[in-house]
Amino acid sequence: MNFPILSSLILLPTIGALFIFFVRSSNSQYQSSKYVALFITLANFFLSLYLWIVFDKSIVNFQFVEEREWISGFVNYKVGVDGISILFILLTTFIIPICVITVNSTIKNRLKDFLIAILILETFMIGVFCSLDLVVFYLFFEAGLIPMFLIIGIWGGERRVYSAFKFFLYTLLGSVLMLVAIISIYWITGTTDVIKLYDLGIEAKYQNLLWLAFFSSFAVKTPMWPVHTWLPDAHVEAPTAGSVLLAAILLKMAGYGFIRFSLGLFPDASLYFVPLVYTLSLIAIIYTSLVALMQEDMKKLIAYSSVAHMGFVTLGIFTMTQQGIEGSIFQMISHGLVSAALFLCVGVVYDRLHTRLINRYGGLVSIMPKYAIVFMVFTLGALGLPGTSGFIGEFLVLMGAFKKNILVATIASLGVILGAAYMLWLYKRIIFGKLINEDVKKMVDLKRFEIVTLWLLVLPIIFFGFYPEPLINSIEVSVANMIDINDLDKINKLALGE
Amino acid sequence: MENLQLIIPELFISIMIMFLLIFGVFKKNSSQLVYNLTTVSLVAALALIINLDTQIQSSLFNNSYNIDSLAKFMKILLILSGIFVMLSSSKYVQISKINKIEYPILILCSILGMMVMISSNDLIVFYMGLELQSLALYVLASFNRDNLLSTESGLKYFVLSALSSGLLLYGCSLIYGFSETTNFNQIMINTKEIEYGLTFGIVFILVGLAFKISAVPFHMWAPDVYQGSPTSVTVFFALLPKIAALTVFIRFLYIPFYELGDQWQMIIIFLSIASMVFGAVAAIGQKNLKRLIAYSSISHMGYALAGLSTGTTQGVQSSITYITIYLVMNLAFFSCLFMLKRNDEYYENIDDLSGLSKNHPLLSLSLLVVLFSLAGIPPLAGFFAKFYIFVAVINEKMYFLAIVGLLATVIAAFYYLRIIKIIYFDPEKEKFESKHNLGLKFTLVASTFFILAYFIYPSGIVDIISQININ
Numbered sequence: 001m002n003f004p005i006l007s008s009l010i011l012l013p014t015i016g017a018l019f020i021f022f023v024r025s026s027n028s029q030y031q032s033s034k035y036v037a038l039f040i041t042l043a044n045f046f047l048s049l050y051l052w053i054v055f056d057k058s059i060v061n062f063q064f065v066e067e068r069e070w071i072s073g074f075v076n077y078k079v080g081v082d083g084i085s086i087l088f089i090l091l092t093t094f095i096i097p098i099c100v101i102t103v104n105s106t107i108k109n110r111l112k113d114f115l116i117a118i119l120i121l122e123t124f125m126i127g128v129f130c131s132l133d134l135v136v137f138y139l140f141f142e143a144g145l146i147p148m149f150l151i152i153g154i155w156g157g158e159r160r161v162y163s164a165f166k167f168f169l170y171t172l173l174g175s176v177l178m179l180v181a182i183i184s185i186y187w188i189t190g191t192t193d194v195i196k197l198y199d200l201g202i203e204a205k206y207q208n209l210l211w212l213a214f215f216s217s218f219a220v221k222t223p224m225w226p227v228h229t230w231l232p233d234a235h236v237e238a239p240t241a242g243s244v245l246l247a248a249i250l251l252k253m254a255g256y257g258f259i260r261f262s263l264g265l266f267p268d269a270s271l272y273f274v275p276l277v278y279t280l281s282l283i284a285i286i287y288t289s290l291v292a293l294m295q296e297d298m299k300k301l302i303a304y305s306s307v308a309h310m311g312f313v314t315l316g317i318f319t320m321t322q323q324g325i326e327g328s329i330f331q332m333i334s335h336g337l338v339s340a341a342l343f344l345c346v347g348v349v350y351d352r353l354h355t356r357l358i359n360r361y362g363g364l365v366s367i368m369p370k371y372a373i374v375f376m377v378f379t380l381g382a383l384g385l386p387g388t389s390g391f392i393g394e395f396l397v398l399m400g401a402f403k404k405n406i407l408v409a410t411i412a413s414l415g416v417i418l419g420a421a422y423m424l425w426l427y428k429r430i431i432f433g434k435l436i437n438e439d440v441k442k443m444v445d446l447k448r449f450e451i452v453t454l455w456l457l458v459l460p461i462i463f464f465g466f467y468p469e470p471l472i473n474s475i476e477v478s479v480a481n482m483i484d485i486n487d488l489d490k491i492n493k494l495a496l497g498e
Numbered sequence: 499m500e501n502l503q504l505i506i507p508e509l510f511i512s513i514m515i516m517f518l519l520i521f522g523v524f525k526k527n528s529s530q531l532v533y534n535l536t537t538v539s540l541v542a543a544l545a546l547i548i549n550l551d552t553q554i555q556s557s558l559f560n561n562s563y564n565i566d567s568l569a570k571f572m573k574i575l576l577i578l579s580g581i582f583v584m585l586s587s588s589k590y591v592q593i594s595k596i597n598k599i600e601y602p603i604l605i606l607c608s609i610l611g612m613m614v615m616i617s618s619n620d621l622i623v624f625y626m627g628l629e630l631q632s633l634a635l636y637v638l639a640s641f642n643r644d645n646l647l648s649t650e651s652g653l654k655y656f657v658l659s660a661l662s663s664g665l666l667l668y669g670c671s672l673i674y675g676f677s678e679t680t681n682f683n684q685i686m687i688n689t690k691e692i693e694y695g696l697t698f699g700i701v702f703i704l705v706g707l708a709f710k711i712s713a714v715p716f717h718m719w720a721p722d723v724y725q726g727s728p729t730s731v732t733v734f735f736a737l738l739p740k741i742a743a744l745t746v747f748i749r750f751l752y753i754p755f756y757e758l759g760d761q762w763q764m765i766i767i768f769l770s771i772a773s774m775v776f777g778a779v780a781a782i783g784q785k786n787l788k789r790l791i792a793y794s795s796i797s798h799m800g801y802a803l804a805g806l807s808t809g810t811t812q813g814v815q816s817s818i819t820y821i822t823i824y825l826v827m828n829l830a831f832f833s834c835l836f837m838l839k840r841n842d843e844y845y846e847n848i849d850d851l852s853g854l855s856k857n858h859p860l861l862s863l864s865l866l867v868v869l870f871s872l873a874g875i876p877p878l879a880g881f882f883a884k885f886y887i888f889v890a891v892i893n894e895k896m897y898f899l900a901i902v903g904l905l906a907t908v909i910a911a912f913y914y915l916r917i918i919k920i921i922y923f924d925p926e927k928e929k930f931e932s933k934h935n936l937g938l939k940f941t942l943v944a945s946t947f948f949i950l951a952y953f954i955y956p957s958g959i960v961d962i963i964s965q966i967n968i969n
């Protein structure tokens with residue numbers, strides 16, 4: 001395969017952004033720049049779909065690998081995909097066009113700049129998921145901060161400046177230690193090439209510190225309790241499309257990083273720190289669920305639910321079992337779809353009433369029935385009802401956890417109940433109840449483009465809920481290989497004293 | 499007979515200084531002409547330097563003047579920055595009424611002094627070069643003589659600089675006393691054993707040099723001088739003396755005292771950490787852009803010193819790369835500053851940038867790129883500069899330095915973000931003029947493009963620098 005398909009995936013959005021940048025701006029051309037963006041992102045989606053189809057799911061190795069000399073004698077630009085990363089690329093290219101469609105209603109000023117920011121962000125996000133070199137990964141991982149900072153800061157709500165700064169500085173602080181770790185790895189092993197590092201392995205005596213350095217970065221980005229506080233702020237202030245991107249894709253970078261780097265490069269250290277991750281994940285699941293129950297602001301509630309869901313993800317990853325890791329990946333994809341959808345739903349009512357306070361709404365079912373239906377699906381998806389994609393992920397994670405530690409699994413299961421509580425209560429307060437407020441009565445039901453975007457998300461959530469095979473199929477071999485390469489099974493057994 | 503061909507660039511500049519001085523005195527109203535001629539002669543000098551063959555290391559005047567690959571590279575950097583400074587500030591010089599004939603001639607004198615510093619391989623020659631550049635800089639700092647701040651900055655710089663020169667000279671004499679020579683190579687041979695006097699000598703000289711690159715705790719002059727001087731002089735201050743002083747740092751530490759690394763390494767590490775942290779913290783409260791960039795450059799010098807403190811060739815190369823990228827970033831920043839003009843008045847407060855992005859999208863975009871690059875966010879050039887430094891530092895297992903340095907970047911990111919916030923998030927103010935002269939536009943576009951596109955081919959500069967021979 002000579003055509004550099006991954007590099008095209010990475011570059012295409014940037015080319016689109018440049019194109020939009022150089023088209024002269026005037027109000028009449030706002031629309032045309034939107035179509036350009038839509039066209040580019042859709043092209044990217046189909047390209048990645050094609051990638052998924054031609055991707056050979058039975059092969060263990062990375063595929064479509066491209067390698068080019070970059071910093072001479074030091075770092076090579078190397079990209080490639082395996083069964084895990086390809087799903088995240090697909091998720092990214094699927095969510096971005098939806099964001100582009102939503103800009104219609106949410107972005108009132110500087111539409112062109114917004115589209116450029118989103119397209120640039122897409123480049124970086126795809127780059128994160130397919131880079132096979134630590135330095136290249138770091139580059140993309142960090143670079144994403146710039147467009148996101150601007151998206152929150154320029155198009156955000158009232159406290160946008162505070163939120164944008166908090167987001168930027170938290171994440172930057174987390175990731176500088178990762179840079180030290182990456183450079184140290186280079187000096188310890190002589191390479192930053194991930195595939196070579198998988199083969200070489202890193203001596204156990206270095207692993208713990210390196211693991212902590214990577215952890216500091218991913219924990220902030222995930223976000224894990226207690227460094228999650230930037231997320232509710234960022235979510236609340238970001239425009240709808242920004243929240244969607246943040247929840248659906250940016251958070252997944254960290255989960256992906258945990259699997260690819262923490263588990264893949266430092267298996268001994270990962271095992272050593274399992275109790276730490278379990279504890280933080282459980283606190284995240286229980287505590288943030290309780291916090292979510294008390295929220296008055298819809299976006300904040302969903303933001304806290306994101307933290308809880310990501311708690312399941314980290315829990316699953318560090319069970320280090322086939323089911324647990326598969327479940328985490330599934331949960332990330334599913335959460336990507338569901339949380340994106342929920343933020344879009346919030347965006348829909350926010351556009352009409354300009355408030356996110358839950359108690360300002362109520363009784364929407366009688367005036368917005370179409371909205372009530374899709375919102376129902378997403379609520380059920382978020383609480384993990386069987387038949388939605390959310391269920392498969394949580395179920396697999398809990399299965400993996402039960403295999404390892406029954407206490408942990410039991411506590412985590414409580415989180416599922418709490419999740420049902422806050423989501424259903426949210427649904428009840430918004431959709432049911434009496435229609436009291438006059439301005440709520442005037443709200444109109446979903447417009448055409450809203451129906452399109454929301455149903456585009458309903459379909460995969462239900463489809464993968466009933467038929468998870470395509471996703472599981474794609475990740476199965478890669479996860480098994482990951483466990484295999486690093487002898488996670490053996491390490492596990494040793495630890496359990498078997 | 500010495501081979502004078504090797505110092506043709508220096509000779510050429512000296513001749514041009516004398517010629518322009520006479521020309522300017524005899525021809526009335528020739529200040530603009532002299533200014534342009536100065537730029538042209540800098541271009542000519544650049545060509546002469548590039549033409550030099552430095553494959554074989556050669557030295558002149560009893561081995562006191564070195565023409566090697568390090569000197570060549572640094573001189574190219576020096577002259578190139580000089581040309582861009584001249585190009586970008588020509589309009590400013592006219593409008594702020596400092597376009598006297600002395601102005602470009604003083605700049606040439608200062609550049610000549612720096613060239614001597616860069617090539618010096620002897621304490622006396624080095625001191626001579628240093629004084630030549632400093633004397634010209636004192637006058638330049640107070641060039642806007644009707645302005646209170648400008649005269650104050652000139653005087654301040656003069657007093658403090660004279661003090662540091664005194665310390666430096668005292669260090670030189672101590673070293674001469676203990677090694678019986680002033681030649682760098684000879685000092686290395688004569689100082690196999692550590693003596694206290696020698697250590698004192700090294701410390702005094704390091705203090706003097708730290709003053710020139712404004713490393714903490716010898717930075718006090720920088721904010722006032724940066725703010726008070728005319729902006730065209732500030733940009734000169736921010737770029738050129740740093741190149742010369744850093745080269746002397748490299749030569750001084752890596753030729754005569756390479757063996758005594760454990761004597762000076764701790765000092766450099768301290769200077770580095772103090773500068774990085776102080777520069778980052780102190781810049782947070784600033785309201786004036788020039789003052790802010792003074793603190794920012796203090797912090798940046800800290801990173802350049804971190805590379806030097808490793809005591810390895812790789813560390814030196816990373817410092818040279820750092821200073822190269824630093825020059826481009828600062829050039830871009832000052833070009834943006836030169837564009838903040840309205841009715842023949844230049845604006846330099848951070849608040850003046852408020853809402854700039856609505857009226858001047860391209861200018862704000864360049865500022866955005868420059869500021870993120872200064873903050874060291876990938877994929878911009880500033881990130882690579884820091885990356886090379888930390889690669890060298892971590893290779894020497896100096897984890898503490900690396901972690902402090904990286905934490906300082908997070909603090910520094912805050913004040914760069916604050917400017918971006920004002921440009922992009924705040925309500926707009928009155929428009930600035932949008933017509934600028936070609937040289938300024940070219941400088942800005944070229945430097946911004948360099949910063950943006952650096953990641954596409956990062957090997958280019960590294961390859962050139964890795965060929966530089968230090969010992």
